[in-house]
Amino acid sequence: MSTNRLGAWLRWLTGAATVVFIAGQCLAVAVLVIALVPHSPVTVDLPAAALTGLEHLAGVTDGAAVDRAGHVLFRIADPSLAQRLLSLAMVLPGLLLVVEIARRLRHLLRAAQVSDPFRADTAHALTLVAKVTAVGGVAVWAVGQASQGLLAASVLTSPVPFRPQESPLGWLAVALILAGFGQLLGRGVAMRAELDTVI
Numbered sequence: 001m002s003t004n005r006l007g008a009w010l011r012w013l014t015g016a017a018t019v020v021f022i023a024g025q026c027l028a029v030a031v032l033v034i035a036l037v038p039h040s041p042v043t044v045d046l047p048a049a050a051l052t053g054l055e056h057l058a059g060v061t062d063g064a065a066v067d068r069a070g071h072v073l074f075r076i077a078d079p080s081l082a083q084r085l086l087s088l089a090m091v092l093p094g095l096l097l098v099v100e101i102a103r104r105l106r107h108l109l110r111a112a113q114v115s116d117p118f119r120a121d122t123a124h125a126l127t128l129v130a131k132v133t134a135v136g137g138v139a140v141w142a143v144g145q146a147s148q149g150l151l152a153a154s155v156l157t158s159p160v161p162f163r164p165q166e167s168p169l170g171w172l173a174v175a176l177i178l179a180g181f182g183q184l185l186g187r188g189v190a191m192r193a194e195l196d197t198v199i
Helices: 003-036 081-089 092-114 120-155 169-198
Strands: 042-047 071-076
Touching (some): 003 092, 042 120, 120 169
């Protein structure tokens, strides 16, 4: 790959990271403001097992029914401040983590444009981004699931056992990819250092 083409890719990736960084901040501010506005509607997934009357729903063909092991989306028309904050906690931490990952990657890509990217500190920084993604992703998932459970409990008339709806595998997969690139880059730096000593 030519130097000009590599430079174009680095500029494009830096621009993309910048867009994600700015857009993530704007979305984070927007959801924060919406959550603090009184009477803002809140949606919540409720476990179908805790609901009654679902077997009498119309509008579907014979043989189709609500999955009792699934969830049904409800809208709270006039939520309390606590319910709005719980809904916010399901979204805001993930946005902030995306903003932080984009910020770190933008810094790495900008540094790669102005100097040699094949250095030990670059590999270390990429590995650190992977760790932030993994630990932050699991934390975001845990906070989101806890908030979802508390929000559902605030709407249901009878308590039901809490079961997580999702998993943090998406965050962990991204972290694994970043860690893999970090290790490859670190290995390349080490091999180049070995060759320099031989020459």
